[in-house]
Amino acid sequence: METLHQAWLLMAEFDAALVQIVGLSLYVSLTATFLAALIGIPLGAVLAIWSFPFRGVLVVLSTSLMALPPVVVGLSVYLLLSRAGPLGALGLLFTPSAMIIAQTILIAPIILALTREAVLPLCREYDKLLLSVDAGPGLKLSTLIWDARFGVMTALLAGFGRALAEVGAVLIVGGNINGLTRVMTTTIALETSKGNLELAMALGSILLLIAISVNAAIHALARFGRRYEVTR
Amino acid sequence: MTTPVLIFSKVEVHARGHRLLGPISARVDTPGITVVMGPNGAGKSLFLSAAHGLLAGHSGKVTWDGVAASASRTDRGFVFQTTPILRRSVSGNIVFPLKARNLPAAEKAERVARALSEARLTDFARKPAAALSGGERKRLDLARAMVTSPDVLLLDEPAANLDPASTSELEKSLRRISDRGVKILISTHDVAQARRLAGDILFIADGALVEQASAAQFFQSPASSAAVKYLKGDL
Numbered sequence: 001m002e003t004l005h006q007a008w009l010l011m012a013e014f015d016a017a018l019v020q021i022v023g024l025s026l027y028v029s030l031t032a033t034f035l036a037a038l039i040g041i042p043l044g045a046v047l048a049i050w051s052f053p054f055r056g057v058l059v060v061l062s063t064s065l066m067a068l069p070p071v072v073v074g075l076s077v078y079l080l081l082s083r084a085g086p087l088g089a090l091g092l093l094f095t096p097s098a099m100i101i102a103q104t105i106l107i108a109p110i111i112l113a114l115t116r117e118a119v120l121p122l123c124r125e126y127d128k129l130l131l132s133v134d135a136g137p138g139l140k141l142s143t144l145i146w147d148a149r150f151g152v153m154t155a156l157l158a159g160f161g162r163a164l165a166e167v168g169a170v171l172i173v174g175g176n177i178n179g180l181t182r183v184m185t186t187t188i189a190l191e192t193s194k195g196n197l198e199l200a201m202a203l204g205s206i207l208l209l210i211a212i213s214v215n216a217a218i219h220a221l222a223r224f225g226r227r228y229e230v231t232r
Numbered sequence: 233m234t235t236p237v238l239i240f241s242k243v244e245v246h247a248r249g250h251r252l253l254g255p256i257s258a259r260v261d262t263p264g265i266t267v268v269m270g271p272n273g274a275g276k277s278l279f280l281s282a283a284h285g286l287l288a289g290h291s292g293k294v295t296w297d298g299v300a301a302s303a304s305r306t307d308r309g310f311v312f313q314t315t316p317i318l319r320r321s322v323s324g325n326i327v328f329p330l331k332a333r334n335l336p337a338a339e340k341a342e343r344v345a346r347a348l349s350e351a352r353l354t355d356f357a358r359k360p361a362a363a364l365s366g367g368e369r370k371r372l373d374l375a376r377a378m379v380t381s382p383d384v385l386l387l388d389e390p391a392a393n394l395d396p397a398s399t400s401e402l403e404k405s406l407r408r409i410s411d412r413g414v415k416i417l418i419s420t421h422d423v424a425q426a427r428r429l430a431g432d433i434l435f436i437a438d439g440a441l442v443e444q445a446s447a448a449q450f451f452q453s454p455a456s457s458a459a460v461k462y463l464k465g466d467l
Contacts, residue, residue: 129316133329134305147319228319
């Protein structure tokens with residue numbers, strides 16, 4: 001009970017360390033979501049709209065990547081960015097940038113697959129109309145992405161949620177350095193093992209709150225999106 | 233405005249080894265409203281799709297004024313049997329065909345406003361199009377097809393799901409559009425509707441063009457036994 005009270009105080013006082021950690025978490029995960037969106041949304045839509053050789057292989061590959069274990073992604077990025085690695089010269093290891101890279105790799109497949117699923121049913125529905133008005137590839141792509149916007153936003157939220165809640169990859173490539181690469185999840189893991197439960201619980205509550213908000217947003221989007229669907 | 237000339241030469245549509253349409257060779261050069269008539273499953277939709285260049289695999293050639301139908305879609309408007317509704321507002325749906333063209337924004341806005349008011353949809357402009365009733369959706373489809381000011385309007389069984397009042401309103405709109413000099417091809421299985429609208433008739437049965445005649449001639453003395461039967465309601 002005492003711990004809970006302390007945790008509440010930390011949050012209520014906007015404890016400097018707490019704010020810094022939450023801020024970095026949001027910065028890393030939002031940036032990763034943005035970058036993953038730049039990759040995942042167009043690729044997901046292209047995979048839904050056009051058929052070409054090896055499309056099936058690409059679809060299977062991208063869906064399998066959704067199940068990538070975060071520690072494996074962390075390890076790969078670590079090897080890539082470590083001093084002896086191919087990108088070692090950039091000096092990115094143990095920086096927020098490395099964490100952003102790892103999370104981007106982790107969630108781009110999720111955004112891609114969910115975008116593809118959102119666009120797919122629209123393709124068949126819109127096919128004749130798009131052909132009838134002679135829409136070019138650019139208009140086709142932008143139309144289908146825009147009209148699948150509620151599904152695409154859900155994909156973004158799902159990706160963001162996954163990035164924010166993930167520990168393994170950011171721990172390996174970020175190093176959990178105090179004041180530099182310490183985010184909510186890695187701090188919880190560390191502080192809990194140290195027995196410093198106040199900070200861990202405060203962060204846990206915030207993480208939970210964000211997760212609930214993200215899910216609430218997904219549900220609200222789906223509800224709102226249904227207004228645009230023909231049901232009769 | 234001269235009427236665009238539609239020519240089908242030896243058009244055949246196959247699917248999985250079955251012949252669904254043709255071979256059809258025909259020339260349609262009459263102004264006004266041409267009704268593509270025939271029983272369900274005769275191939276009217278395929279005929280209209282081919283006329284708009286929407287079919288990927290068919291043999292033979294379809295041309296409008298000598299240009300392949302598939303290369304001149306922007307000259308025409310097409311109204312579908314089941315209205316495709318974009319997940320957008322009513323005006324977002326109507327402006328859509330204009331997105332494929334280079335028009336100044338002001339001109340686009342003006343055309344959409346005019347199309348909305350002609351379709352009596354101005355009050356719904358910002359509502360999701362999916363919220364419209366069946367009759368309103370058909371008006372939206374017609375407005376969307378006409379927003380590009382096409383020379384030709386093709387309609388695939390537009391009245392199939394409409395009540396009598398909406399049907400009569402649609403027919404009024406079609407006559408008005410036709411009076412402006414737009415060539416109209418409309419398919420229907422409804423003999424009464426064909427009588428009300430047609431300047432001339434293309435009668436299709438079993439995938440073949442059985443008869444082509446002026447409406448007066450077709451309804452007075454149909455030349456084929458299939459048409460005689462159909463008009464009597466036997467087919």
